[in-house]
Amino acid sequence: MPRRSFVNRHELEEHQFHPVVLLAVPLCALFLQSYLPHIWQPLSILDLPLIAVLYFSISWRNRIAGTMLGTAVGLLQDLPGNGYIGVNGMAKAIVGYTAASIGLKVDVDNVITRALMNLGFCLLQSALLFVLQRYLLGETDYAAQPVHEVIRAAINAAVAVPIFLLLDRTRINEYA
């Protein structure tokens, strides 16, 4: 198995992916997000599109690309739901932008770092969704559930780590 290594700053900052991967992974995540709860309802606690956005944002380390990807995935995630189209789009755009910004400054290939980032960004998204629903859309019945959100973030972080390892294999190593 070839050992991956960074040979220059460019490779350290941006990882490249095949266009098919870039298209298929988010769409697959969106589809599973819709389909898996039908098999077992508690699986709705997962946020696979968020994991996909986080992975590509911190891998690209490009804020604009992270923002655009987060917006696109969030909007697509809003389509099959019952809410307004754009709520997840806004939340994931901010998450994508922030993840790309942090990806420039920390070692995102470390497993612990990845788990902590997923935990933090999942909580950030929950906070953003709460603010958007409660104050922008004026849905006063939308209550904060801190314990539920922490559990949700922990589960997503646990699921994200092996998914990140799988997605690492889809990177294109230009200097191998």
Place this chain on the structure above:
Amino acid sequence: MESFFSRFRSELVLALLLLLQVVGLAAQMGRVHYASREDGHNVRTVRAWSAHTITPLETFLVHVGGGLRNTWHGYLDLRHVRQHNRDLQYQIDQLRLQQAGLAADARQGQRLQQLLAFKQQYVWHTVAAEGGGTGGGDQTRILTIDKGWTDGIRPDMAVITPDGVVGKVRDVFSDSSQVLLLNDPTSGAGIVLTGTRSRGILHGIQGGRLQISNLLPDDRIKPGEPVVTSGGDRVFPRGLPVGAVRSIKVDPEHQPYAAILIQPAANLDRLEEVLVVTDVAEQLTKAALAAGDDGDEAGKKASDVVAERLPGLTDNTKPTSGAPAAQGAAKEPAVALPRPPQAIHADRYSPGYIPPASDLTPGAQDTQLAAPAQQRTSPAIRPPKQAAPEDQP
């Protein structure tokens, strides 16, 4: 200026995308809510595209999963099937006996309902559909089914299972539809608590739970009390099982109302096949009403039927033809009315002291009223006649 745009390019992109989505949200909030729309063709194009893209794949996976399950259960896992078959045959025999008795009770119940002029809706025609996908995430409770406009599905149709109510159709596409489940926060249904007959509105809350929040606390409402649809929402036929009361407590955010949590009768988290109620029939049709007006026995008023069967003040053995009725009207009714006892010292409060209004003169002095009852000659103020011994009850 150029350096500003190049320096803050990513921030500007983020701000622009957020602004566009805020504008999009504002445009959506100005539209009519989905659930109140009647025309299924006017769904948002993007949602339709999404459904057309995702639904076939979901349906394929559901069919593959169903095929695998059927193969396992139908061909491989056949242990104890003979014993089960014998048990089931015995149960069928027993149920046939019970069915005969229940059928007689049902016929009697229908006759009684017709007598009491209950106008009750019944499920008349349903379309079976298979659940395929969800809305994604735990914030919305949506079920995608594989039947659409071409199968006769229309928005706001009730969706049920044999266990109970599931939800209602929200968006309808050509070959698929989206069902808004009862436990979605935007969903609602009119319900009746069968024990107390309290009517309320059931809606979903976060976490996929069901709650009634417009009823005041009532000690008579106990956990386990069945909840059925009231039919008042014009979506769900009345009398369908919804669930049972799980708990009741004071709602801290909406005092003095109670927060009554409901355990749904149908398993809303695991819906394989559902029934869409495409047509409801009213039991008491106009034809039946017209037939009832023709003097049919079944068309009599409930009060008449009850009056005939209960012991009353009138003599039921009397002939009821027209001619004797006129004679009967002239006669004094043979009724033993209770009468107050005669006063020992009559005063102005005694019965019969006040003359009838027809004997009084407007503007006259009330000397008549001031006179003792015994001195007046008006028949109205005459002391009440002592009842005959045979009239005493």
